[in-house]
Each structure stands twice: as structure tokens, then as C-alpha cells.
Amino acid sequence: MNDFFQTDIISIRDFNKEKLETVFSATDKIIQMNPNERRELARGKTLGYLFFEPSTRTRLSFQAAMASLGGTSLGIADASSSSTKKGESLADTVHIMSLYSDVLVLRHPLDGSSRFAAEISSKPLINGGSGTEEHPTQAIQDLFTIIREKKKIDGLKIGVAGDLKYGRTVYSLLYALSNYNVDVHLISPESLKIRSDSTYDIKKRLKYKESSSLEEHIDEFDVLYVTRIQKERFPDEEEYLKVKGSYTIGLDLVKKMKDDAIILHPLPRVDEISTDVDETKQAKYFKQAQYGKDTRAALLALILNENSF
């Protein structure tokens, strides 16, 4: 039996290197698999999605992943069209959805929402993003992209730039990277530095340096991970406007990067990466989005199938 069968995916903290590599290996198999064979992995199964925050890639990649495994999906893509608008609790919504589906994915604005929902759900639940806390499947997708594009993770110098305070993908990424021997530089404006109350464990497992200069080490990075300044999470717009556009990756900056460096971004982007960078060989963020479907298909297949495939 595989370790993921019928289990929840709540936090990247629950993944050690071995578990991460099980998912990467399963993803490689999913990519190479004959489509007819792949469609047997979730035949007759239903993915229930509950998205209480806007999403494009995460929700669609889960739906596309489920379809590629031969399953179907149903759910709520907009909280205003569900009974939560009438005051229904998250607990009841999750309870109902777990009656209609075989596996659930939840995105919710509150921290810890997935951990709570998993206690309610009778079916395995996947965290599709919980507040500013965690986005574990994004971290899996990010690391898979690095391995695919750089052939390794150990020994890499990785810059993480942008909104490190509110960006949930950053916390999950750092936890995932803490399973490897990497040199991490965190680059952000002072007001968007990583939160100390969320790095208690990361600090014990991962050495990182903090700075506000993107250019300082740009020629040394093997991976540059850029995040969006998240307007929706700022307490007031004035604070957002102060830091909006703090870092913009343009062609001038890309020319200073290593020839074989890669640029990643969880997307959506606003103005952090100019569109003319898309055509450079360093730009791998669309490839990363594509791997999002493959890694999620691997996770779904592992959760739904008792035996390895």
C-alpha cells in the first residue's frame, strides 16, 4: 500500500524528502503514461472542490488532473453562489461535499481552514491554499519544476523575492526546500519580510539570508522565485501602494543572470515580471504551471489508489 492512500494533504511540513520524491517519481510516471492507462487511475471517482477565494491555476489544474485520470469533478468555484452566502458553516459545507465526492480540495481565506476541514470530512482532503499559511501542492509543483529543469535541488542557490509576509506559497516552498541542502536568499521590502511567527521551525532546518536588494546576488542564483505583492491581503491600500512594484524583473535584469538560471513564479503575476521576459530561456513559470497539473494528478492518483501504479 502506498503511504498516501486515503490520506489528507494539509501541510508541506508532513512531507520529508522521501515522501516528496515519491510524488516526483509518481509525477514522472503520470507524464509518461499512456493516456488510456492513466484514465483508469480515477475512473468512476469524483473530486469535490470548494474554493472560497479566487483561483485560476489551482482549481483548473485540479480539474484537469482529475479529468486526465478518468475522473470527474464538481464543486463551488465562487463562495457567493453557495449556501455559505446564506450563513452555512464551513463545517457543514465540507460535510456535504464529502458525501458527494471521493476526494476534496479546499481553498479558504482563513489560516488553518484545511486542517479544520479535514477533521470534518469523511474523505481525504487536500489543502488548495489556506489564508497566508500554506499552499502545499504549489510547493510540490515548485520543487518538481526545479528538479525537472535543473536536474537536482541540492547545492542550488535560490533567490526568493517579493511579498514574503503574506505569500503563502513562500512558507510552503521554504519548508519543502528545508529537506534539501540549498543556499536561500530572501529578498523583500522591509515591510514584507518573512513573518517570524511562521519561521520558528524553518529556521531550525534551513539556512537563509535576508536582504532588500534583488540585484546584489542576481548573477549567482540558479533559481529566482518571484512572488506577487498581494493587494488583497494588505490591511489598507496605502500600505500596498508603498510597496507595489518594488521588484520588477525585466530583460535588463535577466541578462545579468546565469545562462542556465531559471525564473519561477506561482502566478498570477501583475507587474513583477515584464512580458518580454516570457520569451527568454530562463522563464519557466508557464512550464511550472503545466507541472501543476501533473503533480496534482500524481497526488490524486496516489490518494485514490491503494497500490502503486
Added chain:
Amino acid sequence: MIYSTVIQIIPMSEHDLIVRRIRDGTVIDHLKAGKGIQVLNALGINGSDGNVITLALNVPSAKISKKDIIKVENKYLKDDDTNKLALISPKATVNIIKDFKLVEKRLVSLPNKVERIFRCSNPDCISNSNEDIESIMDVVDKTGLVLRCKYCTRILNVSELKYY
């Protein structure tokens, strides 16, 4: 409503250790000096039940130099309350008195998990929402009194937390 409760606050000196013996109830001893009032608040002991409560502050102590003592008559401290004490004054002792006799002496020990004692200080934590959920925190550092919210996983300092 008028309660017949008497709360005695007695500033003590070494030669003036006069706190009356109780027939039945709980004596919380060896509280860190200055923590007595905080303990009363944390345990919700406000005298509204009419029982006599005695609070002695800065009592000379051979063990810990100065200590606070609380005597609550006709009330026996529950285990949950003992856990709360552990977070405020880990060296406190709890004595259960019945018919003037000490029938149980509990050393306060810090639990590995703290349930429904503090509210998570993260306003965006699901445990602070309208959902039917109670706060649960793991004690990650017993010396520094550092907790981690089970739900949002934020690291929380006991001194900054609010009681339920």
C-alpha cells in the same frame, strides 16, 4: 445581586503570616510573586459563587524567596485549571483540603497540549471564526512557554495570549 463573598487581600510580612486555615477547598501555593491576580483571572475566580477567597501577595518563602498564595473555599481545582496554572506559574502547587486535612497535593506540570485555555492571537486563524471549533495549542518550548496553534501553526508567546 449581592454576593456574600469576601476576598481578602493581605500584604504579608515575614512575621505576619496569618491566612486562615480552610475546612474544604483548594490552596494554590508557591505561585510566583505577582502572579496571584493573573491566576484568579485565568481561573475565572471572581467570588460570584459566594465562596471565601483569600489572596496573599509577596509572602516570604524559603523555597522561592517571595510567593503568592490563593485559598479558595469549597471549590476543588479541576485538571484543566491545573494546566492553566502551569502556564502562568510552573512551580505552583495545588493542595486539595477536605475537613481541614490535606488529601491531595498536586505538582503543576506543563502539558504537551493546551486545549481551550487561550485564544489564538492570529485574527485570521480558523479557531477565531464562527465555526464550532475550540483552540488547541501544542507546547513547543516548555522553558520559554512557547506554544503553536494546532490550526494556523503560528508560534505564540503565552504572555501575549488572551484567556477564553
